[in-house]
Amino acid sequence: MINRLAVIGVGLIGGSLALSLKSKEAVNEVVGYSRSDEARQEALSLGIIDKAADSIAEAVVDADVVFVAVPMGAMASVFAEMSEHIRPEAIITDGGSAKAQVVSSAREALGDKFKQFVPGHPIAGTEKSGPAAAFATLYENHRIVLTPVSETDSAATAKIKMMWQLTGAEVFEMDVEHHDTVLAATSHLPHVLAFNLVGMLAQRDDCDEVLRYAAGGFRDFSRIASSDAVMWRDICLANKQAILDLLDEFHQGINKIEQAIKEDDGEYLVEVFERAKKARDSRF
Ligand code: NAD
Known part of the structure; x- marks a missing residue:
């Protein structure tokens, strides 16, 4: 008590x-x-x-x-x-x-x-x-x-x-460092990605038209972009290195996906998407 x-x-x-x-x-x-x-x-x-x-x-x-x-x-x-x-x-x-x-x-x-x-x-x-x-x-x-x-x-x-x-x-x-690395991956990076995607769409001239057709998937993915901007600025600056390391890894992954789409490498896309689906389905 x-x-x-x-x-x-x-x-x-x-x-x-x-x-x-x-x-x-x-x-x-x-x-x-x-x-x-x-x-x-x-x-x-x-x-x-x-x-x-x-x-x-x-x-x-x-x-x-x-x-x-x-x-x-x-x-x-x-x-x-x-x-x-x-x-x-x-x-x-x-x-x-x-x-x-x-x-x-x-x-x-x-x-x-x-x-x-x-x-x-x-x-x-x-x-x-x-x-x-x-x-x-x-x-x-x-x-x-x-x-x-x-x-x-x-x-x-x-x-x-x-x-x-x-x-x-x-x-x-x-451990403090372990906490900051884990949370950068499961919380901080996803927030940065959601803010980036929704912010990018918001700058388009056809934003209203695009978002009018947003369905459940977009709503699920973008919910966290409604979070408080100042709070998330502070978190990004406080956990800078762990977030930067993950962004680096993220860029490498997204570049490979971009390349695979350019080259019609469907096999690579299925490999990445299946790995992600398996990891998510087994945990949530
Ligand atoms: P919030 O905005 O709901 O509440 C923060 C409160 O702090 C507000 O009442 C504000 O008036 C007050 N405040 C701001 N600056 C102050 C100052 N200098 N002195 C005294 N009061 C001040 O934010 P929250 O979501 O409750 O987040 C609070 C903390 O918890 C943050 O450090 C955040 O990183 C952490 N946190 C947030 C979440 C989340 O999902 N929101 C989850 C886990 C941890």
């Missing part, structure tokens, strides 16, 4: 954790802080938080657990602002989508309290943002990855693991 949970960044990810823990009666009080007053008031009126703090310091000062769920680009300044106000025994965790950058900014900003920081990433979400997008069951049957480092207190990791299990999620531990 958490007595006081502070959520910094009460949007989809932060708000959903608050709602879930409240629905399980696993928290006594949730205090929230978001940069915009509008988001704070919305979170309060939706019952996501019990109290809206006017500053990060006010939100964290009496908290037992602090969950940081702001866009990646805001993490460093949020850690710096909270550092001296956090209680010595409080545990800090986050929901950022790439871990190396978050770990390094937390290490720099939190000083002695860095050992109480448990880096985390819920592998759950939607293309929607803001407090109104939050819902209590977001994490049920989803995976949460924790990436504790050598300095991380193991009791803090155990407590955060238990917190996430209460939401109905399955919790895994991973």
Whole structure:
């Protein structure tokens, strides 16, 4: 049971954790802080938080657990602002989508309290943002990855693991670098591809005509291009090298497909498409 949970960044990810823990009666009080007053008031009126703090310091000062769920680009300044106000025994965790950058900014900003920081990433979400997008069951049957480092207190990791299990999620531990490589492949690259395709079509003069005939396949593939642009800019810049490595591999693959189409090499196309179909059918 958490007595006081502070959520910094009460949007989809932060708000959903608050709602879930409240629905399980696993928290006594949730205090929230978001940069915009509008988001704070919305979170309060939706019952996501019990109290809206006017500053990060006010939100964290009496908290037992602090969950940081702001866009990646805001993490460093949020850690710096909270550092001296956090209680010595409080545990800090986050929901950022790439871990190396978050770990390094937390290490720099939190000083002695860095050992109480448990880096985390819920592998759950939607293309929607803001407090109104939050819902209590977001994490049920989803995976949460924790990436504790050598300095991380193991009791803090155990407590955060238990917190996430209460939401109905399955919790895994991973190395920071491994996390960033895996997520670049399964989440970051697909978002870049979807943004690129939909953005490319949007620039065409006949865009409306083209999209009028888009069917289920296009909708499935392009759903994630509705995600928040600033959030995804931050993720791309935070996990730069892993994404660039994969883009390089992707270019090589797409060039071979282009060549095969040019040369009427149907055999190669079937080989690639069958390999992909088999891999997907066996897992989803
Ligand atoms: P969101 O836009 O729904 O919520 C972010 C909240 O942070 C908003 O309430 C915003 O007002 C607030 N905020 C922005 N800058 C701030 C600042 N400087 N100080 C305080 N508050 C600030 O975004 P989200 O989808 O909940 O994403 C939050 C984090 O979770 C991001 O780091 C993202 O990478 C990560 N994440 C997102 C998803 C997803 O599918 N959306 C999944 C896993 C992890």
